[in-house]
Amino acid sequence: MPITLVTGASSGIGLELAKLFAAGGDDLVLTARSEDKLNELANDLRQKHRVTATVIPSDLSKIDQVDRLCDRIEDRGLQIDTIVNNAGFGALGKLADLSVERQTDMLMVNIVALTRLTRKMLPGMVRRNSGGVLNVGSIAAYQAGPNMAVYYASKAYVLSFTEAIREELADTDLHVTCLEPGATESDFGDDSGMGKLSMFSSQTMSADVVAKAGYEGFRNNEDVVIPGWKNRLMVIGSSVLPRFATRKLIGKIQGA
Numbered sequence: 001m002p003i004t005l006v007t008g009a010s011s012g013i014g015l016e017l018a019k020l021f022a023a024g025g026d027d028l029v030l031t032a033r034s035e036d037k038l039n040e041l042a043n044d045l046r047q048k049h050r051v052t053a054t055v056i057p058s059d060l061s062k063i064d065q066v067d068r069l070c071d072r073i074e075d076r077g078l079q080i081d082t083i084v085n086n087a088g089f090g091a092l093g094k095l096a097d098l099s100v101e102r103q104t105d106m107l108m109v110n111i112v113a114l115t116r117l118t119r120k121m122l123p124g125m126v127r128r129n130s131g132g133v134l135n136v137g138s139i140a141a142y143q144a145g146p147n148m149a150v151y152y153a154s155k156a157y158v159l160s161f162t163e164a165i166r167e168e169l170a171d172t173d174l175h176v177t178c179l180e181p182g183a184t185e186s187d188f189g190d191d192s193g194m195g196k197l198s199m200f201s202s203q204t205m206s207a208d209v210v211a212k213a214g215y216e217g218f219r220n221n222e223d224v225v226i227p228g229w230k231n232r233l234m235v236i237g238s239s240v241l242p243r244f245a246t247r248k249l250i251g252k253i254q255g256a
Ligand SMILES: NC(=O)c1ccc[n+]([C@@H]2O[C@H](COP(=O)([O-])OP(=O)(O)OC[C@H]3O[C@@H](n4cnc5c(N)ncnc54)[C@H](OP(=O)(O)O)[C@@H]3O)[C@@H](O)[C@H]2O)c1
Pocket: 007, 008, 009, 010, 011, 012, 013, 014, 031, 032, 033, 034, 035, 058, 059, 060, 061, 086, 087, 088, 089, 090, 109, 136, 137, 138, 139, 180, 181, 182, 183, 184, 185, 186, 187, 188, 189, 191, 207
């Protein structure tokens, strides 16, 4: 069975993606910090889909734990076919007001861990010429985000990185997809502080619908998947409006 590594599998979109890959017959390696939630999901997947689900908890804001995750995967003889880089978080507030540590951790999880895990897994995938990379970005990637500067910039990185490696891998059979959700029901809203914004109270999508769009897009090797017509409309708006206008608009929505 192919093996899929899902980061941030303990809740929200990552948990739903793990369910879809298991339903599709993949064995799973599940990681996040919440070991109990991962074990509960792993038991559920084993029972429902008769797959192997291995739990390896890790804090992806710590580079040594990212490397330890890779070592533990290798020690167990698990060959990762597909990596789903989903773990991520945001924080609403001005750069000068938010904690330096939290902003740095965000860069570590949203960018450094995603890049390092992909780099470490990719040579094996290329050798076997199967599987691929599904990165979870955000529609935040398409404009600057005043009052959430680091998060928006981190998601712009995820989109650029994903598109670039897709081209690098164009002569392989690997699939490379960036899933770009808009406001989605999960722990993210409360955790980031965005839950109180109008965009979260009026137009959230459910995590399972978002994950399904991403899973199907990855299976079809689509480059970018933006679930929901309202989100697609927002991205089109960002591409036609001048950047000074979109950042002013986002700043207004986010109370900058
Ligand atoms: N919800 C939205 O509105 C929305 C919109 C656009 C994009 N996204 C993106 O979608 C992805 C999934 O978010 P979600 O909405 O499903 O939110 P969520 O329910 O809060 O899930 C986030 C996941 O990331 C994991 N995570 C956070 N910090 C971590 C760390 N230091 N080390 C390891 N794992 C960590 C969490 O696990 P633990 O806490 O157990 O570690 C959890 O499993 C994120 O990349 C997010 O940026 C979300």
